[in-house]
Amino acid sequence: MKKKLRRTMLFCPANKPKHLFTSMIYEPDCIIFDLEDAVPFNEKVAARDLLVEALKAIDYGQVEVFARINALYTDFGEDDVRALVPAGLKRLRLPMCESEKDVKDLDVLLTEIERAHNIEVGSVKVQCAIETPKGVVNSLAIAQASPRVTSISFGAEDFTRTLGTDRTKAGNELFLARSTVALNANIAGVDAIDTVYADVKDEEGFIKEVESARNLGFSGKSCIHPSQVELVHKIYTPNSKDIEASIKIIEAARNADIEKGGVIVVDGKMIDIPVIAKAERILELAVGAGIQIGGVSI
Amino acid sequence: MRAMCGTEDASDVLVSVLLEGRGIVVNLKSKNKPLFGRMIEIAVRETCLEMNIENAIIEVKDFGALDFVIKARTKTAVRAALKQVN
Numbered sequence: 001m002k003k004k005l006r007r008t009m010l011f012c013p014a015n016k017p018k019h020l021f022t023s024m025i026y027e028p029d030c031i032i033f034d035l036e037d038a039v040p041f042n043e044k045v046a047a048r049d050l051l052v053e054a055l056k057a058i059d060y061g062q063v064e065v066f067a068r069i070n071a072l073y074t075d076f077g078e079d080d081v082r083a084l085v086p087a088g089l090k091r092l093r094l095p096m097c098e099s100e101k102d103v104k105d106l107d108v109l110l111t112e113i114e115r116a117h118n119i120e121v122g123s124v125k126v127q128c129a130i131e132t133p134k135g136v137v138n139s140l141a142i143a144q145a146s147p148r149v150t151s152i153s154f155g156a157e158d159f160t161r162t163l164g165t166d167r168t169k170a171g172n173e174l175f176l177a178r179s180t181v182a183l184n185a186n187i188a189g190v191d192a193i194d195t196v197y198a199d200v201k202d203e204e205g206f207i208k209e210v211e212s213a214r215n216l217g218f219s220g221k222s223c224i225h226p227s228q229v230e231l232v233h234k235i236y237t238p239n240s241k242d243i244e245a246s247i248k249i250i251e252a253a254r255n256a257d258i259e260k261g262g263v264i265v266v267d268g269k270m271i272d273i274p275v276i277a278k279a280e281r282i283l284e285l286a287v288g289a290g291i292q293i294g295g296v297s298i
Numbered sequence: 299m300r301a302m303c304g305t306e307d308a309s310d311v312l313v314s315v316l317l318e319g320r321g322i323v324v325n326l327k328s329k330n331k332p333l334f335g336r337m338i339e340i341a342v343r344e345t346c347l348e349m350n351i352e353n354a355i356i357e358v359k360d361f362g363a364l365d366f367v368i369k370a371r372t373k374t375a376v377r378a379a380l381k382q383v384n
Contacts, residue, residue, distance in 0.1 A: 016307075017307075017309050017310050017363065017364070017367040017370075018307075018308065018309040018310075020366075020367075021364060045374060045377070046303050046304075046370070046371070046374040049370040049371075049373050049374045050366075050367065050370040050371075052370065053366035053367070053369045053370040053373070054366050054370075056366065057364075057365065057366035058366065
């Protein structure tokens with residue numbers, strides 16, 4: 001089965017008309033139209049109206065479209081949801097998510113809107129943004145709070161602000177939080193999306209951070225500039241050597257009938273269930289990146 | 299008092315609405331008027347119809363906006379005008 005990849009989530013302010021119809025040309029896996037921090041207070045309603053009309057008019061193709069709504073405790077959050085869902089939005093990002101209750105409150109609101117507009121109940125999915133120490137500690141409960149949650153994301157800027165510290169390039173102050181979010185996402189079976197990297201001119205630093213996030217277990221990265229999209233995709237796309245090795249492992253495992261247990265040796269290396277699972281993940285990423293895999297169905 | 303929405307940026311439109319007069323009057327300024335003037339006016343009028351607005355004087359300064367942008371800006375401006383009246 002082909003899993004939907006969320007390697008890149010490109011942020012676009014929803015108050016700029018041009019972004020609403022040009023952002024998909026950079027081919028991110030996901031676009032997040034932002035109604036929250038990127039939109040000035042006096043443009044909140046106009047930005048929401050723009051996004052509603054864009055959703056009704058534009059075919060975004062294979063790109064998964066999210067809206068980052070305003071927090072539900074603000075004057076705008078609930079109205080964002082009430083306007084966007086009937087317009088066709090299927091994915092939304094809940095900012096400043098700190099507890100299971102935050103998710104359940106949104107779940108109740110979404111269910112009410114879906115019922116009122118004859119939309120399949122549960123079809124609108126949610127990404128919960130973990131942006132505070134409390135959110136990090138509760139991230140497992142948040143990720144498991146509703147079947148609507150398909151991913152949790154980590155937001156370093158608000159996290160360091162709340163913690164009363166500064167964000168550094170080394171990122172030591174984020175290590176525990178990022179690891180916790182990635183681990184808890186894995187336990188809950190949802191995607192983990194890493195925080196943005198604000199210095200768009202520092203390509204080297206960005207690449208290091210994406211590699212580090214991938215190694216921690218993040219499924220993807222939030223991007224704030226189109227130039228970051230291709231860099232992330234390259235890092236998350238397996239090379240031909242890894243793909244060939246993975247095909248060999250899966251074929252050998254199937255031939256030896258050890259996919260549900262047992263051990264064999266391929267090229268002098270022990271192959272068991274975790275190794276097979278890793279090989280499947282590599283092929284999944286390769287297929288998601290558009291690489292043709294011959295002979296092995298995944 | 300007029301209610302306004304939009305900007306003069308490329309791909310945007312500036313819409314100002316005055317809920318007065320009889321019927322919907324659309325005054326359009328656009329470099330694209332010969333080509334798209336009729337379409338722009340239809341988008342504005344359709345939005346008024348959807349919002350049950352029967353009387354309004356609407357100034358539209360277009361800077362190459364797509365249909366969905368014209369509708370959104372009109373909707374926001376009309377809503378702001380209604381708020382002023384109420």
